[in-house]
Amino acid sequence: MDFKIAVLKGDGIGPEIVNEAIKVLDKIGEKFGHKFNYEQGYLGGESIDKFGKPLTDETVELCKNSDAVLLGAVGGPKWDVIDPAIRPEKGLLGIRKALELYTNLRPAILYNALKDASPLKPEIIGDGLDMMVIRELTGGLYFGKKELTKDYAYDTMYYTRGEIERIVKKGFEIARLRSKKLTSVEKANVLDSSKLWKEVAIEMGKDYPDVELIHMYADNAAMQLVINPRQFDTIVTENTFGDILSDEASMLTGSIGMLPSASLGDGKVGLYEPIHGSAPDIAGKGIANPIATILSVAMMLRYSFNLTEEADTIEKAVEAVLNEGYRTGDIYSEGTKKVGTVEMGELIKERL
Numbered sequence: 001m002d003f004k005i006a007v008l009k010g011d012g013i014g015p016e017i018v019n020e021a022i023k024v025l026d027k028i029g030e031k032f033g034h035k036f037n038y039e040q041g042y043l044g045g046e047s048i049d050k051f052g053k054p055l056t057d058e059t060v061e062l063c064k065n066s067d068a069v070l071l072g073a074v075g076g077p078k079w080d081v082i083d084p085a086i087r088p089e090k091g092l093l094g095i096r097k098a099l100e101l102y103t104n105l106r107p108a109i110l111y112n113a114l115k116d117a118s119p120l121k122p123e124i125i126g127d128g129l130d131m132m133v134i135r136e137l138t139g140g141l142y143f144g145k146k147e148l149t150k151d152y153a154y155d156t157m158y159y160t161r162g163e164i165e166r167i168v169k170k171g172f173e174i175a176r177l178r179s180k181k182l183t184s185v186e187k188a189n190v191l192d193s194s195k196l197w198k199e200v201a202i203e204m205g206k207d208y209p210d211v212e213l214i215h216m217y218a219d220n221a222a223m224q225l226v227i228n229p230r231q232f233d234t235i236v237t238e239n240t241f242g243d244i245l246s247d248e249a250s251m252l253t254g255s256i257g258m259l260p261s262a263s264l265g266d267g268k269v270g271l272y273e274p275i276h277g278s279a280p281d282i283a284g285k286g287i288a289n290p291i292a293t294i295l296s297v298a299m300m301l302r303y304s305f306n307l308t309e310e311a312d313t314i315e316k317a318v319e320a321v322l323n324e325g326y327r328t329g330d331i332y333s334e335g336t337k338k339v340g341t342v343e344m345g346e347l348i349k350e351r352l
């Protein structure tokens with residue numbers, strides 16, 4: 001089959017990691033008889049440099065007219081200016097909103113081979129970690145009314161009942177396919193938007209009597225992730241809480257360079273990106289871990305193209321390379337073999 005993929009490499013390590021993911025996709029195409037056609041668009045800092053704004057109508061159109069979007073990351077100190085209207089991150093929020101990608105799936109899985117890279121003690125890791133963080137992606141603090149003046153500033157965590165219902169529904173549906181345990185994370189003790197969130201979760205829970213629903217405050221969830229992460233299976237939460245908790249969960253699996261994501265809506269186009277940012281501190285050094293991006297294209301194959309065997313093949317290749325002891329710097333430990341971004345991409349491609 002033929003697929004059109006919009007590629008937004010972005011800034012910092014974005015181009016380095018996306019190049020490796022494309023190599024892997026091309027090899028999958030060869031092996032299984034698919035043709036992936038790429039069209040490059042611009043987002044974030046590179047778009048500011050070229051067009052004076054972080055997201056253009058052309059990029060939105062390109063994405064809307066593709067079968068899926070592959071994204072690297074955006075941002076960096078070069079664009080850290082005070083004018084909030086032209087920050088690279090605005091482009092990222094803009095494309096998520098334009099495509100109405102309200103569901104962000106962030107699976108945090110600890111690979112067996114990486115148990116030594118996790119900061120958790122073996123008795124806490126037990127048989128391993130496998131959780132799904134479902135983050136609401138087009139509402140909340142990042143999209144609410146805001147103002148910045150010299151004397152005061154505010155952001156608003158605004159949610160409609162409908163916005164909460166559709167993401168919590170995803171939470172129940174996904175939990176039902178997993179271990180039937182859903183943790184809804186909010187801060188209903190202090191935030192009104194969280195009070196509504198919790199009320200909706202309780203109401204919707206009546207339609208899913210087979211799924212155990214647990215309510216947890218976000219600050220407690222941050223702590224529980226460290227002391228007892230195995231209690232979590234599926235987490236559903238608001239945009240900002242999900243952003244923070246998924247970065248935390250990623251480190252339990254060894255590195256933020258390991259965690260992929262899928263951003264989905266009710267339309268046809270899904271967007272796939274690692275959960276990390278543009279890592280300006282290591283950009284251009286050839287040492288970034290490309291695995292989160294490579295696993296993101298596996299999610300693309302699974303969720304957008306329904307190519308399950310192809311997705312499994314990528315995930316198994318990643319596991320095989322890790323089992324053989326190859327590591328980028330972020331997951332390196334004594335006795336393993338340190339490799340760079342390109343070498344890691346090549347190794348995974350060879351194992352497909």
Ligand SMILES: NC(=O)C1=CN([C@@H]2O[C@H](COP(=O)(O)OP(=O)(O)OC[C@H]3O[C@@H](n4cnc5c(N)ncnc54)[C@H](O)[C@@H]3O)[C@@H](O)[C@H]2O)C=CC1
Nearest residue numbers: 073074075076089257276277278279280281282288289330
């Ligand atoms: N989706 C996106 O495009 C995101 C963009 N950002 C932007 O990225 C820029 C940098 O943000 P930070 O807060 O530093 O977060 P970051 O995720 O870029 O980096 C945090 C730390 O993790 C390391 N890291 C990240 N990805 C890695 C990888 N693949 N391999 C090895 N190490 C990796 C970095 O070197 C750094 O030490 C900012 O402009 C920020 O706004 C941040 C998060 C997400």
Ligand SMILES: CC(C)CC(=O)C(=O)O
Nearest residue numbers: 089092093142243275276
């Ligand atoms: C612009 C930010 C919301 C990006 C980020 O940290 C993320 O999506 O994980």
Ligand SMILES: [Mg+2]
Nearest residue numbers: 243244247275
């Ligand atoms: Mg983040």
